[in-house]
Amino acid sequence: MNKKEMICIVCPMGCRLTLQEDVNEEKGYKVSGNQCHRGIEYGIMEQVNPTRALTSTVKIKDSSLNRLPVRTDHPIPKAMLFECMKLLNHIEIQAPIKMGDIVVENVLNTGANIIASRSMA
Ligand code: SF4
Secondary structure, eight states, rough: OOEOOOOSSTTTTOOOOEEEHHHOTTTTTEESSSSSSSHHHHHHHHSOOOOOEEEEEEEESSSSEEEEEEEEEEEEEEEGGGHHHHHTTTEEEEBBBBOOEEETTGGGSSSEEESSOBBBO
16 A cells, blocks of 8 residues: 545534554554544554444334344444345334444444434324
8 A cells, every 4th residue: 555545524614634654653554634543543443444424223122113224333333234224124122212222232242232323202
């Protein structure tokens, strides 16, 4: 890898980052174009282990709506998003449920839980 460019998505500023391998840097990469230190963390993380928060829905029984919005409580590896979506397709929970309740604990051994994004009676 010589240079890689990416947009930092940590905040709405959307800085244009340039990532370059550099053996003199502690983590092996030099990041430029960032306006704050979070851009450095994001750029390196995006290179070595990209993660994303997942939002989706699951089926819910005995509620006014058929599906409950859910999300991960921590980002999970980007490579596991599709597998996680497939898993959620097969899940059906029972109403009532409160916002923040755990729907799937430690989903796919990622350390993240799938939690309810809203309450449903
Ligand atoms: S580098 Fe800092 S200021 Fe720029 S988008 Fe990322 S978080 Fe925001």
